[in-house]
Amino acid sequence: MAFPLVFDRPLLRRRLARAAALGPADFxxxxxxxxxxxxxxxVKRSFAVALDLGTPTGAVAQALAGAPAIGRLVRAAPLAADRPSLVADEEALPFADAALDLVVSALALQSVNDLPGAFAQIRRALKPDGLFLAAMIGGGSLAELREAFAVAESETTGGLSPRVAPFVDVRELGALLQRAGFALPVTDIDRVTVRYATPFAVFADLRRMGAANALAERRRVPLRRATLLRAAEIYAARFSDPDGRVRVTFEIVWLSGWVPHESQQKPLRPGSAKMRLADALGTIEQPARDIPDKDRPETDTPER
Structure with missing residues (x-):
């Protein structure tokens, strides 16, 4: 099944290369x-072979260097200039089935066009009981920038063009992990607020993150100066703190899943519990017929 081309991947790689040349904003x-x-x-176990997938810089490799739980760490990134172990695209992994024990990724997979397909490839590359752990930019990120540009563009051009990426929602990720064949999926969110002196400092840092517009449906004409200035005015007016500094919200979505294995915990069979719920709660159990009508819980289930 064909998947929508949301991101211009070659352009994204050029954006990342430009950010590296400028000196990346890597905080x-x-x-x-x-x-x-x-x-x-x-995680109380060891991983003989681990993969750092798509992380734009060597930050994860440096953070995991010398970790006693990891035997060999392979780094796969889209840019050869950053000296990864191998150059690879997150949408086309060059690994045999069941070749890896751990796959990690930091702030890269949000720009993949076929995210379910990428998850499925990661699942196939992991051994049974292998772990996938990743952080992605989430849907609540850059909400201030999105609003400022939407208002500014509608005022100066009479229309809107896509400028901020449609990041994935955390509620969808657990289902995507299960769909790809992962067990025990877990997702959570870390929200980070960063403050800048001016909106133009925000724009500059986004360029140095490689986060400039790389949407496939972007408008292919230069941004109007009037639109940029108006967006900066709106940003400063709506999202400034009392000291005049402006806020930027980043939402980091964490996700993890395990390749199924017989050693993993499984839900108990119905009726196999060894303790009654009433005992666990310290209450007295009563048959339903002995509960007065006024104490019965209301329900929306229709009577039959």
């Missing part, structure tokens, strides 16, 4: 890499 990636290393360290 968000460094924070995420540190958190990822802590999460891997909390």
């Amino acid at each position: 968000l990636l460094a924070r995420t890499a540190g958190d990822l290393a802590e999460r891997v360290g909390a």
Whole structure:
């Protein structure tokens, strides 16, 4: 089945190369890499072969360097200039089935066009009981920028064009992991607020993150100066703190899943519990017929 081309992937790689040449703004990636290393360290097992997939810089490799739980770490990234172990696209993994014990990724998979397909390839590349752990930019990110540009563009051009990526929603990720064949899927959100002196400082840092517009349906003409200035005015007016600094919200979505294995925990069979719920709650169990009508819970289930 064909998937929609939301992102211009060749352009995205050029954006990342430009960010590296400018000197990347890597504070968000460094924070995420540190958190990822802590999460891997909390897993009480070892991983003989681990893959760092698509992370734009060597931040994750540095954070995991010397980790006793990891035997060999392979880094696959889209840019050869960043000296990864191999150059690879997240949408076309060059690994044999069941070749890896751990796959990690930081702030890369949000720009994949076929995310279900990428998850399925990661699942196939992992051994039974292998772990997938990733952080992605979430749907609540850059809400301030999205609003400022939407209003500014409608005022100056009479229409709207896509400028901020439609990041995936956390509620969808668990289902996508299960669809790809992962067991025990877990997702959670880390919201980070960053403050800047001016909106133009925000724009500059996004360029140095490689996060400039790489949408396939973007408008193919230069941004009007009037639109940019008006967006900066709206941003400053709506999203400034009392000291005049402006806020930027980043939402980091964490997701993890395991390749199924017989050693993993499984839900108990109905009726196999060894303790009654009433005992666990410290209450007295009463048959339903002995509960007065006024104490019966209301329900929306229709009577038959």
